[in-house]
Amino acid sequence: MSDVLLEQVRKAYGGVVAVRGVDLRVAPGEFVTLLGPSGCGKTTCLRMVAGFVEPDTGRILIGGKDVTHVPPYRRNTGMVFQSYALFPHLTVAANIAFGMQMRGVGRSDADQRTKEALRLVQLEALAGRYPAELSGGQKQRVALARAVVIRPQVLLLDEPLGALDLKLREELQVEIKRVQSALGITTLFVTHDQGEALGMSDRVAVMRGGEIVQIDTPTALYERPNSMYVANFVGRTNLIEVVLKDREGDSMRVEANGATFSVAGPQDAAFSVGERCLLATRPEHFTIGLGGGNVLTANVLDVSYRGSIWNVELSGPRNESLNAQVRSGQPVPQKGEAVTLSFPPARCFLLKMEQPRAS
Ligand SMILES: Nc1ncnc2c1ncn2[C@@H]1O[C@H](COP(=O)(O)OP(=O)(O)OP(=O)(O)O)[C@@H](O)[C@H]1O
Ligand SMILES: [Mg+2]
Incomplete structure (x- = not known):
């Protein structure tokens, strides 16, 4: 009850x-x-x-x-x-x-x-x-x-x-x-x-x-x-527009601008091959530099110190606004620098495209 x-x-x-x-x-x-x-x-x-x-x-x-x-x-x-x-x-x-x-x-x-x-x-x-x-x-x-x-x-x-x-x-x-x-x-x-x-x-x-x-x-x-909506209201999420290319069980391959990314693990919604959708990953799952898994190049727009982390604002290949975090003590990229971002397929998920609405 x-x-x-x-x-x-x-x-x-x-x-x-x-x-x-x-x-x-x-x-x-x-x-x-x-x-x-x-x-x-x-x-x-x-x-x-x-x-x-x-x-x-x-x-x-x-x-x-x-x-x-x-x-x-x-x-x-x-x-x-x-x-x-x-x-x-x-x-x-x-x-x-x-x-x-x-x-x-x-x-x-x-x-x-x-x-x-x-x-x-x-x-x-x-x-x-x-x-x-x-x-x-x-x-x-x-x-x-x-x-x-x-x-x-x-x-x-x-x-x-x-x-x-x-x-x-x-x-x-x-x-x-x-x-x-x-x-x-x-x-x-x-x-x-x-x-x-x-x-x-x-x-x-x-x-x-x-x-x-x-x-x-x-x-x-x-x-x-x-x-x-929830992804952006609860914390911050990196979103990249992609097309679903193929899938094998829970493992999917998506493409954006000729680059391919893997997404591993069950998804909450059903996606069909050819569908335009959003690849999502949280800022803490981006590693700056080559770290295995998916890779993406981005430009550093701004770097700011937050105590335990450095907050890094980036612009993706299609000018997507991206965000990464670097733990204090780790090397910090410079503003204006082009960097490689690595992120694990198991930390990626897909979201449906959404039309903007008033509220
Ligand atoms: N007594 C009222 N008369 C007319 N409209 C109202 C009244 N109370 C709430 N509303 C309207 O209903 C909607 C929901 O209001 P509500 O107060 O439940 O929102 P809320 O989520 O608590 O917002 P907030 O975070 O600002 O407190 C709003 O559009 C508000 O203007
Ligand atoms: Mg209220």
């Missing part, structure tokens, strides 16, 4: 379709992230699970129970918003206890649970402060404590770290994961930050224009994106 189930859920605002037929299943204790660009429908999905927005069609189940038409306060969900939404006139402890009062939890029980929640997010020392006296990260911890103290069946987090700087974001990512797994709470998380999604989730659902276009574990999503 799943803790959260969305079945063909759709929502339009006037002429704007925000969510168009989403199916999603979150297992008990699972951490699933909705990832996608601004306006793709992430918040709308989350608000429909919370009950703040009612879908036009489709069903939402929580713990096997149909809650599609159940008001938010009768759904067992806790939500954290990007903007904290703390009560400014209440102390940290009172903010955390608020939801329990609304649910009729007795005073001594509520006090006990508030203390536990404060300990969980490491804010015991700040229980008597007011929101205006807290940093952004501390406010977000209060919001998290307030959401989990009611012991919801499902935790809903809408870009909870969006307002924080990078270092604090990374700290709070670890914090949220720690609290989530300590409580074993089913979680639906929303972000447009791919690093955050890959680092925190059991599975990631990539959204585009109101639809989920791929849902997979972080490694599967990164290693086997099923479309150009």
Whole structure:
């Protein structure tokens, strides 16, 4: 059984379709992230699970129970918003206890649970402060404590770290994961930050224009994106337009400009001989120089230092924009230099050609 189930859920605002037929299943204790660009429908999905927005069609189940038409306060969900939404006139402890009062939890029980929640997010020392006296990260911890103290069946987090700087974001990512797994709470998380999604989730659902276009574990999503859109949204991918020449089992030969490349391993989609498609490989699989496998010549456009790696921007034989990484300490090519790029067939995959679209 799943803790959260969305079945063909759709929502339009006037002429704007925000969510168009989403199916999603979150297992008990699972951490699933909705990832996608601004306006793709992430918040709308989350608000429909919370009950703040009612879908036009489709069903939402929580713990096997149909809650599609159940008001938010009768759904067992806790939500954290990007903007904290703390009560400014209440102390940290009172903010955390608020939801329990609304649910009729007795005073001594509520006090006990508030203390536990404060300990969980490491804010015991700040229980008597007011929101205006807290940093952004501390406010977000209060919001998290307030959401989990009611012991919801499902935790809903809408870009909870969006307002924080990078270092604090990374700290709070670890914090949220720690609290989530300590409580074993089913979680639906929303972000447009791919690093955050890959680092925190059991599975990631990539959204585009109101639809989920791929849902997979972080490694599967990164290693086997099923479309150009996902390949480019999750990390960076080198794409070379090719024609499929022949195949033998899982081994394929593709051609571009008279050069041939091998692709090894099963592909997610079916490709036919003669088909125009995209050869894809991640930047970390390019070796500069002869390294066996496929080879390609490219011109170095720019080289920049990133600490543990050098980032190398290149232009391919047909002016494709390519990207490679050189580990610090290894020889770095010069801007303007023509280089050979080698990459293993087993690290290549094919993608269908895609027409550009609006979102
Ligand atoms: N209350 C509303 N009234 C009208 N249109 C809305 C409303 N809420 C959302 N929309 C529209 O629905 C679409 C999806 O919005 P949503 O807030 O779900 O996107 P999002 O993925 O959360 O984006 P962001 O990353 O910017 O928060 C957008 O085109 C948005 O303008
Ligand atoms: Mg949003």
